[in-house]
Amino acid sequence: MAVLNEEQTMLRDAAREWTQENAPTTALRKLRDGKSKATFDAPTWAEMGQMGWAGVVVPEEHGGSAFGYLSLGLVLEETGRTLAASPLISTALTAASALMLGGSEAQKAEWLPRIAGGEIVATLAVDEGSHHAPEKTALKAEKTGDGWVLNGSKTFVLDGEAADLLIVAARTSGKGTDGITLFLVAGDAPGVTRTHLSLADSRGAAKITFEGVEVGADAVLGEVDKGWAVLEPTLDRARAGLAAEMLGTATQAFEITLEYLKTRTQFGQVIGTFQALQHRAAKMFTDLEMTRSCVEAALEAIDAGQDARATASLAKARANEILHLASIEMVQMHGGIGMTDEHDAGLYMKRARVAEALFGGTTYHRDRYGRILGF
Amino acid sequence: MADFGGTDLEAFRAETRAWLAENYPASLNAPMGEDDAPWGGRKFVWKNADAKLWLDRMAAKGWTAPMWPKEYGGGGLSKEENKVLEQELRKIRARPALMSFGLWMLGPVLLEYATEEQKQKFIPSIIKGETRWCQGYSEPGAGSDLAALQTKCEDKGDHFLINGQKVWTSYADQADWIFCLVRTDTSKKHEGISFVLFDMTTPGVEARPIKLISGSSPFCETFFDNVKVPKDQMVGKLNGGWEIAKRLLQYERQNISASGFGAGGGLDLVEVAKKEIGVDDQGRIDDGDLRARIAAHRMDAHAFMLTVRRAEAESKASKGPSAAVSIIKYAAAKMNQERYELMVEAMGLQGLGWEGEGFAKDELAVTRGWLRSKGNSIEGGTSEVNLNVVAKRVLGLLDHQ
Ligand SMILES: Cc1cc2nc3c(=O)[nH]c(=O)nc-3n(C[C@H](O)[C@H](O)[C@H](O)COP(=O)(O)OP(=O)(O)OC[C@H]3O[C@@H](n4cnc5c(N)ncnc54)[C@H](O)[C@@H]3O)c2cc1C
Numbered sequence: 001m002a003v004l005n006e007e008q009t010m011l012r013d014a015a016r017e018w019t020q021e022n023a024p025t026t027a028l029r030k031l032r033d034g035k036s037k038a039t040f041d042a043p044t045w046a047e048m049g050q051m052g053w054a055g056v057v058v059p060e061e062h063g064g065s066a067f068g069y070l071s072l073g074l075v076l077e078e079t080g081r082t083l084a085a086s087p088l089i090s091t092a093l094t095a096a097s098a099l100m101l102g103g104s105e106a107q108k109a110e111w112l113p114r115i116a117g118g119e120i121v122a123t124l125a126v127d128e129g130s131h132h133a134p135e136k137t138a139l140k141a142e143k144t145g146d147g148w149v150l151n152g153s154k155t156f157v158l159d160g161e162a163a164d165l166l167i168v169a170a171r172t173s174g175k176g177t178d179g180i181t182l183f184l185v186a187g188d189a190p191g192v193t194r195t196h197l198s199l200a201d202s203r204g205a206a207k208i209t210f211e212g213v214e215v216g217a218d219a220v221l222g223e224v225d226k227g228w229a230v231l232e233p234t235l236d237r238a239r240a241g242l243a244a245e246m247l248g249t250a251t252q253a254f255e256i257t258l259e260y261l262k263t264r265t266q267f268g269q270v271i272g273t274f275q276a277l278q279h280r281a282a283k284m285f286t287d288l289e290m291t292r293s294c295v296e297a298a299l300e301a302i303d304a305g306q307d308a309r310a311t312a313s314l315a316k317a318r319a320n321e322i323l324h325l326a327s328i329e330m331v332q333m334h335g336g337i338g339m340t341d342e343h344d345a346g347l348y349m350k351r352a353r354v355a356e357a358l359f360g361g362t363t364y365h366r367d368r369y370g371r372i373l374g375f
Numbered sequence: 376m377a378d379f380g381g382t383d384l385e386a387f388r389a390e391t392r393a394w395l396a397e398n399y400p401a402s403l404n405a406p407m408g409e410d411d412a413p414w415g416g417r418k419f420v421w422k423n424a425d426a427k428l429w430l431d432r433m434a435a436k437g438w439t440a441p442m443w444p445k446e447y448g449g450g451g452l453s454k455e456e457n458k459v460l461e462q463e464l465r466k467i468r469a470r471p472a473l474m475s476f477g478l479w480m481l482g483p484v485l486l487e488y489a490t491e492e493q494k495q496k497f498i499p500s501i502i503k504g505e506t507r508w509c510q511g512y513s514e515p516g517a518g519s520d521l522a523a524l525q526t527k528c529e530d531k532g533d534h535f536l537i538n539g540q541k542v543w544t545s546y547a548d549q550a551d552w553i554f555c556l557v558r559t560d561t562s563k564k565h566e567g568i569s570f571v572l573f574d575m576t577t578p579g580v581e582a583r584p585i586k587l588i589s590g591s592s593p594f595c596e597t598f599f600d601n602v603k604v605p606k607d608q609m610v611g612k613l614n615g616g617w618e619i620a621k622r623l624l625q626y627e628r629q630n631i632s633a634s635g636f637g638a639g640g641g642l643d644l645v646e647v648a649k650k651e652i653g654v655d656d657q658g659r660i661d662d663g664d665l666r667a668r669i670a671a672h673r674m675d676a677h678a679f680m681l682t683v684r685r686a687e688a689e690s691k692a693s694k695g696p697s698a699a700v701s702i703i704k705y706a707a708a709k710m711n712q713e714r715y716e717l718m719v720e721a722m723g724l725q726g727l728g729w730e731g732e733g734f735a736k737d738e739l740a741v742t743r744g745w746l747r748s749k750g751n752s753i754e755g756g757t758s759e760v761n762l763n764v765v766a767k768r769v770l771g772l773l774d775h776q
Pocket residue numbers: 264266267271274276277332333334335336337339
């Protein structure tokens with residue numbers, strides 16, 4: 001654990017206590033079994049907003065607390081522990097970052113206070129296929145008069161159905177990372193159609209189609225054709241923050257498993273005495289510690305205004321790997337009970353895979369890390 | 376970072392920088408080969424007079440042991456000052472002035488456990504690099520189970536009498552003195568062990584070199600046949616050696632960890648792979664499978680470096696060694712071994728040259744280094760034992776009954 005200041009320690013402790021009490025895994029089960037298609041529980045999100053969690057990275061002049069990304073990471077780690085479903089990642093982390101990085105004064109003044117207050121849901125609509133590939137953005141935006149018309153589709157958009165504000169990556173020219181432009185689009189704008197995609201993690205996402213969606217010139221976030229300059233650092237903030245959530249999820253999965261190793265008896269002794277399990281547990285612990293270093297370093301680099309591209313990819317790839325392993329071992333080390341729906345192991349496994357794919361899988365980030373380092 | 380005398384630290388940095396500019400011998404700017412390692416001691420033959428000069432200058436300031444007390448010849452620096460010194464040394468890529476088991480292992484426990492007379496007698500010569508020490512722990516029947524050691528030490532009134540055998544004693548044939556674990560009570564296991572120091576030229580001591588798979592012979596079988604040791608050369612209490620032995624192992628692992636087994640030194644893996652395999656039109660190593668594994672390894676190394684840094688910051692904030700130490704030794708061994716395996720793979724047969732023509736000096740060093748690295752998961756406690764320690768001490772899992 002990074003050396004925290006007093007504010008951060010208080011925030012973390014409060015987040016831990018609140019999530020354990022108010023958003024335990026039973027809440028996710030309720031969401032799943034309620035068949036509402038909601039990706040989060042609205043009253044829970046409202047409470048998070050009241051506690052100021054939606055404004056942790058938002059500047060004070062826009063109604064936030066400006067505690068920074070390491071602080072938001074502390075909250076996300078706690079929500080990750082209990083698999084609490086909320087728009088923290090989509091709204092408080094990703095959309096807030098995009099607006100802070102690319103927004104005009106007017107755009108910031110319009111949206112950030114509402115995000116910080118937890119009044120709205122906002123989300124980044126970037127991917128168009130089954131794999132994270134922002135460079136392949138194809139949704140078309142064409143100039144008409146003094147505005148733009150958007151045509152195309154986005155998929156696996158976090159909290160996409162509930163979003164009041166969509167931040168849409170569109171192709172305005174060129175290819176690859178050149179010629180991308182970001183647009184602010186109202187979630188209920190004419191021509192926007194949203195479909196629920198039910199995923200294994202019980203949170204789901206949305207497919208969103210844009211048919212002749214018209215927006216004004218003032219809907220452009222950042223510069224026309226230069227959206228990558230905002231999009232890439234926004235994604236890195238999303239990756240680092242999601243990695244913090246995943247670190248929390250992996251830590252909890254590990255701790256639950258460790259507890260089981262200390263209580264389950266077979267062959268006349270607790271199974272935690274078997275070295276075959278001990279060494280796997282010790283290796284997982286090592287990986288968790290290494291991952292924590294990477295996640296905190298990425299968040300700290302962002303807070304310090306440094307180039308965080310390599311560390312963000314490192315953090316996400318590492319979080320992917322440890323959560324993958326911890327979720328597998330959680331089921332395996334629980335034996336038969338780990339295979340049951342009644343036990344939480346399955347919930348951790350399902351959330352793990354979805355989170356692994358979001359904002360880039362392990363191979364995506366390994367490749368990107370290599371490119372950044374020049375090989 | 377703001378609170379503790381920032382301006383004083385900056386003054387110290389300026390002074391240090393100026394002193395280094397004045398005193399670091401220019402001839403040492405060439406990269407250090409394995410045979411340039413400055414071990415010091417009575418038997419040491421200095422191939423390079425400037426390396427000796429560098430040692431003497433650093434030792435005169437106490438900077439071979441920057442944080443040890445001035446009264447024994449140390450530098451007396453604070454943690455913050457030491458960090459500045461390390462940064463400045465790194466900036467000029469300075470070679471170490473002295474490599475020494477005395478500095479890394481024995482000195483710290485002497486400071487903690489030795490009598491005033493013992494400190495006065497042994498510490499200054501460690502700092503000056505005058506006495507080279509070796510570690511007499513392992514025996515044929517006592518490796519991972521170190522406390523099973525049998526080397527006998529009897530109280531003969533005015534002296535101790537030592538009989539037995541050590542093994543894997545690194546550089547026993549080069550060392551001047553040994554710190555040695557001996558059995559002083561056969562009725563108990565851990566509580567029957569004592570910690571003694573003696574001169575390797577004492578009659579009855581014999582060190583026979585053993586050749587390693589890498590072809591070099593840095594370690595020995597060491598025999599003790601009626602070796603007489605003065606009684607004031609026992610550190611700590613009679614039968615109280617185990618605590619000291621364990622403490623020393625902590626320092627050893629810490630040191631191994633901090634250096635990451637020297638990973639990062641020598642050839643650069645990425646550059647080697649680019650050269651030997653080539654790159655595609657986007658500058659990527661032209662073997663996707665190997666490239667991915669190199670990237671994964673570089674990420675591991677990055678994560679390791681960040682973890683070492685975090686452990687330092689945390690232990691500074693909370694005082695006392697962190698549990699991270701035993702994970703770090705395990706991770707460091709794995710990382711260094713992986714680096715060498717990838718290096719050999721990237722170099723192809725050029726990375727497996729044994730000697731003679733057709734191979735550059737640093738290429739031959741890869742072969743030897745690759746083989747030597749296999750010891751990383753054995754020396755200073757095996758990786759399996761590291762994992763046992765983590766499972767037991769950190770995770771609270773019980774022993775199998
Ligand atoms: C899909 C499914 C179908 C099944 N169908 C049937 C069926 O039809 N009939 C039936 O009778 N049973 C059935 N089972 C039960 C199955 O045989 C048991 O789950 C299995 O034997 C493991 O026992 P356990 O669940 O009690 O786990 P435990 O024995 O408690 O094991 C928990 C963990 O500890 C490990 N462990 C235990 N002992 C040791 C040791 N000595 N050394 C190292 N590690 C150890 C295990 O490998 C596991 O990872 C089924 C299970 C599943 C998942």
